[in-house]
Amino acid sequence: MTSSAAVVTLDHVSKRYGPAGTPPAVSDLSLTIPAGEIVVLVGPSGCGKTTTMKMINRLIEPTTGRITIDGEDVMRLPAVELRRRIGYVIQQVGLFPHLTVAENVAVVPRLLRWPETRVRDRVEELLDLVRLDPATYRDRYPSALSGGERQRVGVARALAADPPLMLMDEPFGAVDPILRDRLQNEFLRLQAQVRKTIVFVTHDVDEAIKMADRIAILQRGGILAQYDTPDAILAEPASEFVSRFVGADRGLKRLSLGRVRDLALTSPTTARVGEARADVRRRLDEAGAEYALLLDESDKPIGWIERRDLSGDDGVTPDDATPGSPTLQPESTLRDALSAMLGSSVQLGVVVDEAERVLGVVSVDAISEVLRAPAATVR
Amino acid sequence: MTEGEPLFRLDWVLQHLDMLWQRIGEHILVTVIAVAAGFVISFGLALAVRRYPFIYGPILAISGILYAIPSIALFVLFIPITGLSLLTAEIALVSYTLVILVRNMVTGLRGVPPEVIEAARGMGYTDRQRLWRVELPIAMPIIVAGLRIATVTTIGLVTIATLIGMGGLGYLIVNIGVQRRFPTATITGVVIVVLLSTAVDLGLQLLQRRLTPWARAHEA
Amino acid sequence: MDFLAQVLAWFTDPANWTGNNAIPLRLWQHLSLSVVSLAVGVAIALPIGLYIGHTGRGARFAVAVSNIGRAVPSLGWLGIAYPISTGLFQRAGIGFLPAFIGLVALAIPPIVTNTYAGLRAVDDELREAARGMGMHELQLLMRVEVPVALTVILAGIRVSAVAVVATAPLAALVGGGTLGAYILQGLALSDEVRVFAAAVMVALLAILTELAFAWLQRRAVSPGLAAAGDASWVEPPQLPAGPAIVPS
Numbered sequence: 129m130t131s132s133a134a135v136v137t138l139d140h141v142s143k144r145y146g147p148a149g150t151p152p153a154v155s156d157l158s159l160t161i162p163a164g165e166i167v168v169l170v171g172p173s174g175c176g177k178t179t180t181m182k183m184i185n186r187l188i189e190p191t192t193g194r195i196t197i198d199g200e201d202v203m204r205l206p207a208v209e210l211r212r213r214i215g216y217v218i219q220q221v222g223l224f225p226h227l228t229v230a231e232n233v234a235v236v237p238r239l240l241r242w243p244e245t246r247v248r249d250r251v252e253e254l255l256d257l258v259r260l261d262p263a264t265y266r267d268r269y270p271s272a273l274s275g276g277e278r279q280r281v282g283v284a285r286a287l288a289a290d291p292p293l294m295l296m297d298e299p300f301g302a303v304d305p306i307l308r309d310r311l312q313n314e315f316l317r318l319q320a321q322v323r324k325t326i327v328f329v330t331h332d333v334d335e336a337i338k339m340a341d342r343i344a345i346l347q348r349g350g351i352l353a354q355y356d357t358p359d360a361i362l363a364e365p366a367s368e369f370v371s372r373f374v375g376a377d378r379g380l381k382r383l384s385l386g387r388v389r390d391l392a393l394t395s396p397t398t399a400r401v402g403e404a405r406a407d408v409r410r411r412l413d414e415a416g417a418e419y420a421l422l423l424d425e426s427d428k429p430i431g432w433i434e435r436r437d438l439s440g441d442d443g444v445t446p447d448d449a450t451p452g453s454p455t456l457q458p459e460s461t462l463r464d465a466l467s468a469m470l471g472s473s474v475q476l477g478v479v480v481d482e483a484e485r486v487l488g489v490v491s492v493d494a495i496s497e498v499l500r501a502p503a504a505t506v507r
Numbered sequence: 508m509t510e511g512e513p514l515f516r517l518d519w520v521l522q523h524l525d526m527l528w529q530r531i532g533e534h535i536l537v538t539v540i541a542v543a544a545g546f547v548i549s550f551g552l553a554l555a556v557r558r559y560p561f562i563y564g565p566i567l568a569i570s571g572i573l574y575a576i577p578s579i580a581l582f583v584l585f586i587p588i589t590g591l592s593l594l595t596a597e598i599a600l601v602s603y604t605l606v607i608l609v610r611n612m613v614t615g616l617r618g619v620p621p622e623v624i625e626a627a628r629g630m631g632y633t634d635r636q637r638l639w640r641v642e643l644p645i646a647m648p649i650i651v652a653g654l655r656i657a658t659v660t661t662i663g664l665v666t667i668a669t670l671i672g673m674g675g676l677g678y679l680i681v682n683i684g685v686q687r688r689f690p691t692a693t694i695t696g697v698v699i700v701v702l703l704s705t706a707v708d709l710g711l712q713l714l715q716r717r718l719t720p721w722a723r724a725h726e727a
Numbered sequence: 728m729d730f731l732a733q734v735l736a737w738f739t740d741p742a743n744w745t746g747n748n749a750i751p752l753r754l755w756q757h758l759s760l761s762v763v764s765l766a767v768g769v770a771i772a773l774p775i776g777l778y779i780g781h782t783g784r785g786a787r788f789a790v791a792v793s794n795i796g797r798a799v800p801s802l803g804w805l806g807i808a809y810p811i812s813t814g815l816f817q818r819a820g821i822g823f824l825p826a827f828i829g830l831v832a833l834a835i836p837p838i839v840t841n842t843y844a845g846l847r848a849v850d851d852e853l854r855e856a857a858r859g860m861g862m863h864e865l866q867l868l869m870r871v872e873v874p875v876a877l878t879v880i881l882a883g884i885r886v887s888a889v890a891v892v893a894t895a896p897l898a899a900l901v902g903g904g905t906l907g908a909y910i911l912q913g914l915a916l917s918d919e920v921r922v923f924a925a926a927v928m929v930a931l932l933a934i935l936t937e938l939a940f941a942w943l944q945r946r947a948v949s950p951g952l953a954a955a956g957d958a959s960w961v962e963p964p965q966l967p968a969g970p971a972i973v974p975s
Binding site for chain 3: 185187207208209210211212213216218219220221222223224225226227228235236239269270271285295
Binding site for chain 3: 514575576577578579580581583584586587656659660662663664666667670671677680681684685686688690693694696697700701704705708
């Protein structure tokens with residue numbers, strides 16, 4: 129899919145909720161958001177990050193200053209027209225409960241009065257894009273979806289009219305950490321395809337580091353504390369505030385900049401359900417390994433089997449495996465990978481592709497290699 | 508309305524204060540009997556539901572059907588059995604209070620947090636002590652809320668009882684006001700009913716605050 | 728048994744099927760009065776409820792309307808409408824008109840209250856999502872708020888409809904005919920059969936109205952919302968939906 133991305137500029141933008149004299153929510157903020165990049169606005173609560181984002185689609189109107197999208201002043205367009213050209217994803221997703229998945233995705237195209245056939249085609253395309261099978265999901269209502277599925281529909285809905293710019297307000301804030309990691313990875317994969325300009329708000333530094341091409345750290349009153357790449361911010365925090373905000377474990381956080389795909393994957397000894405135990409034992413001996421990874425018929429991992437649990441002669445069953453730690457994806461950060469591995473009985477991380485097929489495993493050693501390397505090589 | 512008759516004649520009201528008080532008295536009496544009987548029956552049903560939760564569905568269904576029958580129809584449906592009597596009127600009125608009272612009582616009792624019940628058990632309350640000293644006090648605001656609605660509804664419905672000869676404020680509205688085309692009586696009757704409902708509603712609200720001082724903090 | 732046989736005989740008596748006291752005529756009076764009153768009530772109350780619910784302005788007004796609706800008895804509406812109607816229209820103000828005015832007044836409060844409450848209960852995140860996607864306020868109201876609140880809005884109309892059908896018999900008191908005429912005649916003549924037969928018809932009409940609206944609700948409300956609030960037909964008609972009844 130090809131589409132354009134927009135450059136967004138904020139030029140001395142301020143927002144004051146009270147009368148003149150009251151402390152501003154955002155003060156004199158200037159920022160250029162390059163086309164096709166993910167810019168994360170991050171900061172403690174009350175730092176004006178959400179206000180800043182909402183001024184771009186005019187859900188909140190700036191008190192002073194100018195905001196442009198591709199050079200065009202947002203105040204010159206009627207608000208509703210502007211918003212139809214900007215994708216918008218919020219934390220609670222806000223799917224309309226009375227509309228089906230397809231109808232939810234079609235909201236903006238229908239507001240724009242696209243012909244029905246075009247709307248239908250677009251809905252199919254988008255559901256495919258967010259990896260929801262159209263035949264299965266098209267006619268479901270939001271109440272029948274899991275949290276992750278809702279989030280994906282929300283993203284599809286925001287992308288519906290192919291907007292050059294997307295605003296995302298803590299889009300993964302309401303889901304549990306494991307699901308959040310998956311959704312983040314999925315989204316990064318999606319972004320690699322669509323290359324939109326994305327303004328992303330979060331209060332979570334780790335999420336910011338993982339998602340961002342650039343991070344804008346705001347402090348109370350909407351003052352820009354630092355605006356740079358994650359690497360630069362971690363390497364050289366511009367102020368005391370920034371270094372406290374990103375935390376004392378900056379070294380460890382740098383792990384969030386590296387991805388599992390940067391590591392060399394190794395192939396584990398595998399076993400399949402129903403296979404004779406003796407065969408598996410033999411393969412473990414040949415490889416000199418203690419554990420085998422049990423796979424189901426579609427190559428999805430079930431869990432690890434220890435050599436001493438492989439006595440006897442009958443076939444391997446799924447019950448033999450210790451359910452493993454959460455699986456990793458190529459987009460997972462090294463930090464997430466490390467914590468997953470430390471939680472696993474075998475200290476190995478299983479990396480899977482989009483269809484959950486095993487790509488290989490990574491070890492704690494591989495990550496410590498990276499930790500020892502100088503900063504520049506992380507990315 | 509006869510020609511030249513004014514909409515409201517204060518002198519008539521002042522001349523008939525005794526009669527008005529009598530009608531108010533009748534109205535209150537019929538109301539109190541209905542609400543009291545409804546309360547006792549509902550309380551019994553709510554306790555039964557507390558012990559045997561499965562009967563709640565059928566009880567709600569039956570009282571719901573009674574509630575769905577229009578009051579005018581319900582007032583006269585029993586005439587062939589109980590005649591033009593107070594009992595006929597009360598059967599109808601009590602039926603209407605049931606669905607409101609049972610529902611609120613059960614909701615109130617079920618709304619007691621499980622940890623509170625657990626704690627009461629742990630401290631050695633018997634089932635009966637737990638009901639009277641823990642569950643009912645906690646359920647009180649919702650029960651009294653139901654009582655307020657039931658009472659106000661009943662005060663309104665009692666006006667219709669005049670059709671079967673039970674007097675009350677409906678007598679002013681219908682028998683004097685409408686049938687003799689004398690609007691003063693109608694207006695007086697309606698105003699007194701509204702004042703009575705409002706006063707009783709406020710009174711019960713105050714009662715509830717007195718009974719449940721701990722709930723005051725929750726009120727906006 | 729004997730009594731029920733008499734009731735049946737009353738229904739089959741040809742004398743009750745012709746003339747100016749015929750069952751079809753009384754039914755027609757009852758239904759036309761109810762439908763017209765409800766329609767006008769909806770036409771007045773729905774826009775008010777939608778405005779207050781959407782803007783949040785005038786919430787006090789909605790609460791006041793709902794309180795008045797609760798405090799004034801159904802008989803009271805007709806009682807007050809009668810002198811007003813005769814005062815305004817003299818002799819022409821007897822019959823249909825006072826009953827109509829009274830029933831319209833009776834129909835308004837539940838619709839205003841439920842429409843307001845239904846719209847207010849719509850999650851703010853839906854409003855934010857709708858505005859963020861570029862809906863006009865009217866689009867937000869008609870495409871999001873009303874469909875999501877439809878169960879509660881229709882419940883309000885249902886309560887009004889049942890109350891109107893159930894109160895229409897009182898129109899007989901002001902010369903408006905309806906099935907209530909039989910009840911008044913029967914009470915005056917001590918004809919219990921006639922009273923009972925009319926009461927049964929009134930009860931059936933009310934229950935049919937209830938069922939018709941329950942059906943409409945199932946048809947009109949999106950299946951996506953079914954889990955959220957399915958009001959079954961045993962739901963008491965004059966009460967707000969929900970587990971406990973708390974005065975506002």
